[in-house]
Structures are given as C-alpha cells and as structure tokens.
Amino acid sequence: MKIALVGAGEVGLCLATEFCKSGDEVVVLTSTVKSSFEHLKAEIHLKRKLDDCDAVVSTLSGPDEFYISAHSNILEACSQSRRCKHFIPSEWNINLDDFPDQPMFSAATHEVVRNKLRSQHGVKWTMICHGWFMEYILPEEKNPLREIGLAWAMNHSTKVFDMYADGLQKVTLTSTADTARAVLAVLRNSINTGADLSPITHLAGQTLTYRQLFQLIKARDPAWKSNLVTFSEVLGDIYEGLKANDPGVAVHQMRILGFTNANHNPKGKALEWGTGVLQGLRATTVEEFLDQAEAGKGK
Template sequence: MVIAIAGSGDLTRYLVEEFLAASIPVTLLIRTVKPHFADIPNLTQRIVDYNSIDSLTAALTESKATTLISTILTYDTTAFIETHKNLIAAAQASESVIRFIPSEYGVDIAKYPDQPGFYWETREPIREILQRQSKLEWTLICCGWIVDYIIPLQNRYMKDIGDAFPVNLAEKRMVIPGTGKEAVDWIAARDLARGLVALVRVPLGQWGRYVYLSGERMSCDELAEVVKKKYPDTQFQVEYLSLRTLVNGVRDAEDEFERVEAEYKIVIPSGSAGFEEGVVEKDRERYFPNVRFRGVREVLDAAGEEGVIV
C-alpha cells in the first residue's frame, strides 16, 4: 500500500507522520519542495503540474499509489474544482490508484451539503463527478471542527485562523457564532489523521458514502469553560454573534475572502457542525475500533513543551 497526498499543508503534516508511523509509504504531490518533508525515509516529494492530467497520472503510477488523498485548500473556486477534476481523471488513468478521498474534512455534509456556503460551490461539483463514476472507491470525510486552535501555536501544525475559530488564543478573544448552545463535534488534527490511516486499511468495497469522525461533542459555551479553566491567568474577551449579524456579514462582505470567513461562522448556528446521535459511534465501531479519539480536555492537557505537536 502506498498513499499519495495532493496538498502539502498543515493537515498533511499530521497525515505524513501517522502514515509513516504505521509503516505506510507516502508520496506527496507538490508544487514546490518543502524542507520539512525532505530526507524522511518512506516519504517522497514529487513535483507535479496540477493543470496536467498526464503529469499527475505519471506521478501516481510511478509511485504505485493505491489511495489518493487530497488536502488541497484554496478559496479560488475554479482552481479547487479544476485540480480535483484533474486528480480524479489522473487517478482513474493511473495503473495503481483504486481509492480517492477528496478535500472535505468538514461538517455533516450528508445533511448540510451547502455548509459552509463556499463548500457547496467548490465541493459539490466534485461529489457529483465521483457519484457518476465507479472506477474509484471514494468517501466524504465529516469531522466537525478541528480543535487544535485551543492549544498554543508551538504545539500544533494548524496555522492561526484568528476569529474564524470560536477561541482565538493569540488575541485572548472568544467570538462565538450563535447562542453558544449549539452542539459541535471537535477533533484533534492528529486523531483525524489516525482515523484516515485506519480507513485506508479497511478492505476494499467497505467505505460508506460519508465517514464520521469526532473526538467529543460539546457546545461552544462548554468549550469556552474548559478552555478558561485551562488558562486561568488569561482574561478572554467574549462576544456572541447572532444569526442575523452573521447573515448580514455574508451579504455585506466586501471581497471573496470576507465572504468565505463570514460563511465559515454560519456553520455552528446552522446546526451542521454537530453530528446526529449515534453516527460517530457507528463509524467508530465500523472503521476505527483501534483508534483512540481524544476529548477536548485531553487535547488541552497534551500541549506542553515547545516542539511537542499534540
């Protein structure tokens, strides 16, 4: 088994570490070489042209990749769709790839395929292409909110995203979209990566259309309490944003970036970030019997010395 990963950003760093820890070789399809991925046994960086199906096909075939995972993130709708279309075509044309995971990693898209709004524009066309073909086995990963933003930057690969996450540790602020009472599923980035390692080991033909992973479900108010308890010396400024304020934020956005940021914030009050009772448990049993998904307090407590990536 060889895993090819398209996208070499923050989430990929966890995926690389966890696949290699499981002795599964990884090939990264990259645009430019990254020094932190250099000289690591079983890890190959391959420069590709994402606009060329031939370039991607050659990289996949030559690396003997069996599963292709995308972690590409761009807010350029055309670029997101085109790169994913090319990846699917290349995976189908390759001699080795049999499975594909597109770059989703969001909320409950089975019930809320248009949350956040720009996910509908970027991801829905890809879901439709996957649905229309049968050559590749594929699944859409639903993981709620990656929770690592509640730990210091020195203990995570995920970059700061400011107030886009309800806890802005660097600026000692909690900007909570909604009432603070809506349920949200939270997961550590590394546990998501461990889940994907387990998923590629599931026998062929057994992936469901959606796979649910979560560490713990709690509201933003509950998360805020746990975080405040962890950092007793930090005085957080807390603010709630009503649904009307959030909708107006999307309406009045002055550019694409502002719109995307405003749409992100609607995810929690829409109810889409909290999974239905039982789905996470069912998928744990089905796919992840040996993966331990950490709860929020455990993630907080794991952060410590500089260089320890939780």
C-alpha cells in the same frame, strides 16, 4: 499500503506526519518541495503517476477552478491506474450529510467534484467529515494549522471566546492525528476486504456545545472572556462583504456554522472508536489534547 498525499500545506503536513508513523509507504505529491516535509520518511515528488499507489488522499484547497481541475485530474489518474482505485477528496470539515450547502463560499465548487465522483463507478471514494480540527483550540504558536481569525470562536491573542447566540449548538473536535489514523483504517479495510466506501465518513473525537467548550477553556485559564455574537451581526458582515466584493467575507460565512450544528457529527452517524473499522483506535479528548500541548511547552 502505499498512500499518495496530494498537497503540502499545513493539513497535508499533519496528515503526512501521522501516515509516516504507521509503517505504510507515503508519497507526497506537491508543486513545490517544502523544507517542512524534509524530516518525514516519505517520498516527495513534483510529478508522479499513481500506478504503484493503493490510494490517493487530497488536502488541496484554493480558487474554484483550481479545486475542480485538480480533483478532476486526480480522479482521471485513478481511473487510468490499474492499482490506485481509492480516493479521498479534500473536504475535511463539516457534517456534509445534513449541511452540504456549507460553507457558503465553497459548497457549489465542491459539489461539482462530488457529482463527478458520484457519476463514476471505477474509483471508490469517501469524504471525511470530522467537524473542526482540535488543533484550533491551541494558541497560534502551538497550532500547526494556519490562522483563520474570526472563522473560529477562539481569539487566543485577546482570550475572547465568541459565543454564538446561546452557545448550545454542538461542535465536534477531532485531532489531525486521530483523523489521519482513522483515514488509514478506513482505506486499509476497503483495500484489504474489497468493501465499498460510504460517500461520507463521519468521525467524532469529542463533541461539546460551544458553551461547554468555553467553560472548559476558562476553567484552565480564567483570563478567557465570552463575547456574545448575534446572527444578525454576522449576516450584516456578510452583506457588507458581498456588497464590497471583499474576499474576506468568507470568514464571516464560516461564522454561520457556529449558529447551526453543521460542525456536529452525531454519534449515530460517526464511526465508533475501538470497534469495527476503527478497531484498536481511540479518540483524544479535549482535556487530553490540552494536557499534551502543555507538556510539550518549550520543546
């Protein structure tokens, strides 16, 4: 396959790195050439048509109008292309089957793009839902993704774990590498067989409750402490942020997810590793992921 990856941010780099290990051809489409991509066996282009690609994967984020126009342009390019008829828009997050209105700050914008995808039939598409990227359980110096502060439960600098209410809500963690391999498998199956893509593709590396995740982290490092976070506290922060027109309110809107199962991809919904479309693939567990990070210390 020849895959076009649109966007050269942190998620884009993680996906591109794994794509390049697969033997597939990779083209990175970006507005600026970044040195972090120079080591990859991928073509880097500022502008390029999609005519000779089999699929396009977006990792673009940004302001509302940018997100809508960028994805509309990609969809139009696929529609005009004779070959590129598979598109994965930039979602990369929660269980959209059950929580399409979350997170609050982006749902309406993303829904505009989703409706455009639903209203056409010439381009096959799917939204990838993997829960949280597993990389966020790593300290900042080992996490290749951008720091997001209170949006995630773990503060690695203070070793404080935010426990949302009773901590019994479930969270699905999937590594970027496992996500990338699954994306390639899903695309390859559809391209080679002509099979349709489901509007939503659920992936699930490992699912735990927040309480179980805290206990696992604390067992490896007893310095970690839990911090009770109440729903009313988060709602208060959102209210004050909206009242002050503070863009930082998005962080607190993300915290709402911790009180729900929005980041949980149920077993019955998620593709099963090692069989079907994911034949030959297995998911990395949290313990394995932490062991790998520990083994890589100092490299």
